[in-house]
Amino acid sequence: MKKKHSLTLLALGLMLSLNANAAFINGSFETPRFTPGTADWTLYSDSTEGIGWKTTATDHQIELWSDNFQGVAAYDGAQFAELNANQVSTLYQDVAGIAANSILDFHFAHRGRLGADTMQLDIVDLGADNLFGGGDDTTLFSNQYSDDNTAWGFYTSDGLAPIVALGNTLRFSYISIAAAGGNPAVGNFIDAADFGVGVNDPSPVPVPAAFWLFGSALAGLGVFGKRRTA
Structure with missing residues (x-):
């Protein structure tokens, strides 16, 4: 029975991995997690383990807020980011491994701090050299969003023209325009960000037929183990 249980867990783990969007990291800015009662906001280096994001700010600082600091509730989870940390800057992630011709999705929440922020x-597809600004970049999508400081706006790629991957590394960027x-150190809250293939689809990612063949083999091994035990 122990062997059968282990095989079942393996099959479940593989199935979960097939349904995970592992390319994008820390979209709700929950890492690093504040210690309750010790901080309401904190600056972290973009090299901090687990933070996932990079910034174009020359000081490499990313500003995270805790839920309900200065009366601003997080849209998702217990933390969110302020795009303008110490400078007008950009937060971004580079995502590799998305196949050419895949349809890309995104969603995120945005809110102003002192008024209407944009x-x-x-x-951006980074081209064959997979380097930003290397001369062969292709902008796949670009749009501005404005929200005031009374409520979060939530945006998705649903209903937009398809955003089609070219097969190279992709840069997903939030750029501060106005606050x-x-x-320059105030404005543009971001939360609940995600980017990839099928991230707006609430249904599970279709599982390849090969998985079910593998699952059947695991089930057979489980039955075999049971018969041997008996």
Whole structure:
């Protein structure tokens, strides 16, 4: 029975991995997690383990807020990010391994801090050299979003023209455009971000037929183990 249980767990793990969007990291900015009662906001280096994001800011600082700090509730989870940390800058992730001709999806929440703030979402194929600004980049999507400080706006790629991957590394970027109050260190809250293939689809990712063949083989091994035990 122990062997059968282990095989069942293996099959379940493989199935979960097939349904996971593992390319995008820390979309709701829950890592690093604040220690309750010790901090309401914190600056982290973009090299911090688990943070997942990079910034174009020259000081490499990313600003995270805790839920309900200054009356702003996180859209998702217990933390969110302020795009303008110490500078007007861009938060981005580079995502590799998405096959050419895949249809890309995204979603995210955006909110102003002192009033109406504006940011831009860019999705850029980095070309054969997989380097940003290498001369062969292709912008697959670009759009600006504005929200005031009374509520989060939530945006998805649903209903838009298909965003088609070219097969190279992709850069997913939030770019600070404008912030109320004129302070470069204030504005543009971001939360609940995700990007990849099928991220807006609530149904499970179709499981390849090969998996079910493998699952049948595991089931056979389980039965065999049971008969030997008996």
